[in-house]
Amino acid sequence: MSSPIVFIDGDQGTTGLQIHERLRNRTDIRLFTLPAADRKDPQRRAEAINACDIAILCLPDAAAREAANSITNPAVRVIDASSAHRTHPDWTYGFPEMTKGQSERIARARRVTNPGCYPTGAIGLLHPLVQAGLLPDHYPISIHAVSGYSGQGRAGVEKHEGPEAISAPAFQVYGLELAHKHTPEIQQHAGLAQRPIFVPAYGAFRQGIVLTVPLALRLLAPGVDGRVLHTCLSRHYAGMPHVSVLPLSESSALKHLDPQVLNGTNDMYLSVFQNEAHGQVLLSAVFDNLGKGASGAAVQNLDLMLTHQQ
Missing domain, CATH: 3.30.360.10 (Dihydrodipicolinate Reductase; domain 2)
Incomplete structure (x- = not known):
């Protein structure tokens, strides 16, 4: 069985760079980011996000909503590091320690919103x-x-x-x-x-x-x-x-x-x-x-989701 593909959409900002740094030497995943020439191409970004197993969105709120809406592949799971979906009822709040059972909910979720x-x-x-x-x-x-x-x-x-x-x-x-x-x-x-x-x-x-x-x-x-x-x-x-x-x-x-x-x-x-x-x-x-408040939390949520990769 091949390793899951993790796509970082927006790895040029402070959070995305740190997530990439924390993941780049991992051997249990295949890390993917778009080359600079394709980062602003909506079609190329949509293709990339629909071809991955788990996408990590490190984008401004409007772009994060657009990226999430571009997903047509039902198997794709998402961690959104923006504030676009943090109060949305259809997204699981990505704070594993918040309450009993939250880490299990994150592990099974298809849409996880990283806390601010x-x-x-x-x-x-x-x-x-x-x-x-x-x-x-x-x-x-x-x-x-x-x-x-x-x-x-x-x-x-x-x-x-x-x-x-x-x-x-x-x-x-x-x-x-x-x-x-x-x-x-x-x-x-x-x-x-x-x-x-x-x-x-x-x-x-x-x-x-x-x-x-x-x-x-x-x-x-x-x-x-x-x-x-x-x-x-x-x-x-x-x-x-x-x-x-x-x-x-x-x-x-x-x-x-x-x-x-x-x-x-x-x-x-x-x-x-x-x-x-x-x-x-x-x-x-x-x-x-940039750790528990951003990239560290995203990687923690990713690891939980990988334990229940479907």
Whole structure:
């Protein structure tokens, strides 16, 4: 039996390049990308996607929808790394650790939508707590996250590493219109009844994310504190190799969070910080926006799908 063909559609951007790098030496698959002359030829792209076993779409949203719609071969399976299908009911959400049975659903799925980088951290923290009833679904959630400039794609990399790098901003908060495209994805998959406030930012480092969610204990049920929330997260992610919950003894000793500590991996660290005197808790997630937040997650989903290749 021949190895399955994996076609990367759009391997020139930051996510596509990293997926290609992670897969190029694999011997269990046949990796295929289009030559430069054919990348903008709709007919050639349609032929390529219908001739593969699994396609990984690393495209802008509109192009990803077009590529998905061009599939006529019912045997073709898809991983979409764009945000085009993340809230679509017919697509399986590609966060294996999100809930019990999700990895099996991904393995069997024909259409998988890769989570966004920021939503990976936010949903990773919030979904288990909402699911367990410890965090009310109507809680007024606010999320702050700082990503490396590669989160802007090639434009961000060029701005910070190109000829004009000296003038690139050291830090910038954006999404001030409170309409970031990741917010509906976070609300839906975290199980929130109302839209969270999401404030993203870019720092002058290439990749990595620190995401935080503050909570006021007075708005939670009596008896719910940082220790209870930590126990819930620890139980949810027990035995999962790519998501770790730092012990309270370790998180209480931390003085800062380094967004780059997991760069180059597909891992995510979750932490719970508590100030009992003030009745406040801070949830945090640290991971690589190009790893667990993008290409690493896509490869993880690919490996799950390969176990059920039909």
